[in-house]
Amino acid sequence: QVQLVQSESEVKKPGASVKVSCKASGYTLTSYDINWVRQATGQGLEWMGWMSPNSGDTGYAQKFQGRVTITRNTSINTAYMELSSLRTEDTAVYFCAGAGFSSTYGMDVWGQGTTVTVSS
Amino acid sequence: DIQMTQSPSSLSASVGDSVTITCQASQDISNHLNWYQQKPGQAPKLLIFDTSILETGVPSRFSGSGSGTDFTFTISSLQPEDIATYYCQQYDNLPYSFGQGTKLEIK
Numbered sequence: 001q002v003q004l005v006q007s008e009s010e011v012k013k014p015g016a017s018v019k020v021s022c023k024a025s026g027y028t029l030t031s032y033d034i035n036w037v038r039q040a041t042g043q044g045l046e047w048m049g050w051m052s053p054n055s056g057d058t059g060y061a062q063k064f065q066g067r068v069t070i071t072r073n074t075s076i077n078t079a080y081m082e083l084s085s086l087r088t089e090d091t092a093v094y095f096c097a098g099a100g101f102s103s104t105y106g107m108d109v110w111g112q113g114t115t116v117t118v119s120s
Numbered sequence: 121d122i123q124m125t126q127s128p129s130s131l132s133a134s135v136g137d138s139v140t141i142t143c144q145a146s147q148d149i150s151n152h153l154n155w156y157q158q159k160p161g162q163a164p165k166l167l168i169f170d171t172s173i174l175e176t177g178v179p180s181r182f183s184g185s186g187s188g189t190d191f192t193f194t195i196s197s198l199q200p201e202d203i204a205t206y207y208c209q210q211y212d213n214l215p216y217s218f219g220q221g222t223k224l225e226i227k
């Protein structure tokens with residue numbers, strides 16, 4: 001079945017970078033856009049950025065401009081989100097979400113989430 | 121950037137009640153609005169897209185309406201399994217954005 005499988009939890013020190021992977025299975029990654037959304041504990045959903053895996057086009061929230069990079073490796077059907085210059089407030093669960101499978105542009109297939117903890 | 125203002129932030133209702141959540145966009149987003157349900161420890165689930173179209177398998181007690189800047193999400197007869205946090209999300213313009221969420225509890 002169609003699913004997105006994310007990499008395992010990470011613990012990083014302030015100032016470091018983290019790269020979270022999102023592997024598509026049951027479909028070809030280039031068929032649907034991928035969005036990245038994060039959620040700090042007890043907080044709401046925060047949209048970080050988007051990629052068209054087909055074209056490689058990306059768009060990012062202003063808040064993360066210069067710190068976030070979304071890429072993909074189509075040969076292994078995997079998308080990535082890298083966040084640099086980590087701060088303690090970046091501690092959150094990071095989700096990848098595919099859009100448009102059964103809707104116009106709803107995020108209708110989600111990864112399981114990757115917990116990133118930033119602590120000295 | 122488009123700001124999404126969702127209200128209320130929390131809501132307590134009884135089983136069988138009708139429940140309504142509103143979402144206001146800071147500019148016209150046509151019908152480019154989705155609604156999600158998130159239960160604790162789970163990823164969000166898409167319930168409604170394009171303002172009013174139910175995802176496959178979503179019970180008909182859920183509905184959405186609106187256009188432009190003002191949108192409404194309704195559960196016609198609240199069930200115990202509907203306890204969750206609900207979010208609106210616009211996709212009219214990048215950057216896409218979510219409302220702050222509405223936490224729904226059973227009275």
